Amino acid sequence: MTINKKELHKLLPEERIKKLKLMEEERKKEVNEIERLIMESMQELKTDRLAEDISPEQKPVDISKLFEATGEQNLERTASESRASGKGAKGYMSAMQVDYDYSNLKKFYSVVSGGGSLTEDEKKMVGEIGERINIAEKYMTESDKIASKLVAGRALLYKMWKETGFG
Numbered sequence: 001m002t003i004n005k006k007e008l009h010k011l012l013p014e015e016r017i018k019k020l021k022l023m024e025e026e027r028k029k030e031v032n033e034i035e036r037l038i039m040e041s042m043q044e045l046k047t048d049r050l051a052e053d054i055s056p057e058q059k060p061v062d063i064s065k066l067f068e069a070t071g072e073q074n075l076e077r078t079a080s081e082s083r084a085s086g087k088g089a090k091g092y093m094s095a096m097q098v099d100y101d102y103s104n105l106k107k108f109y110s111v112v113s114g115g116g117s118l119t120e121d122e123k124k125m126v127g128e129i130g131e132r133i134n135i136a137e138k139y140m141t142e143s144d145k146i147a148s149k150l151v152a153g154r155a156l157l158y159k160m161w162k163e164t165g166f167g
Contacts, residue, residue: 101129 008016108118108126
């Protein structure tokens with residue numbers, strides 16, 4: 001808003017003061033907004049410079065080399081060897097292993113809850129399943145752990161309803 005002195009002199013002194021104060025407040029808001037934008041821009045500039053300093057140098061990658069059969073390591077061989085050996089990333093359990101363990105635990109639970117006892121081999125298998133679960137849990141994110149507890153809680157709730165007749 002520009003100051004029009006002729007218009008201001010036409011106003012009464014009280015109205016002129018009000019108008020000038022209003023203009024002053026608007027300019028203060030604009031100055032504050034400009035200062036805020038300058039600070040944001042400076043922070044963004046610092047962040048960009050820091051990112052440039054920290055980020056590793058980008059090197060071109062030839063994807064076709066990953067599938068070449070002549071190299072020492074190739075992606076397809078590594079994947080098939082990993083799959084064949086049953087080993088993946090440390091702490092990783094395959095979906096098939098989890099399903100197998102879950103089926104066995106359900107079977108063992110039905111034996112124990114029916115008053116029966118497990119054989120030594122079955123007890124050993126329960127111990128191994130427990131170890132696999134503990135290892136996998138070490139590599140879970142917090143949200144995965146919470147989801148796991150939610151599923152376990154739901155299963156326990158279902159069993160309680162089934163056995164006590166609550167549901």
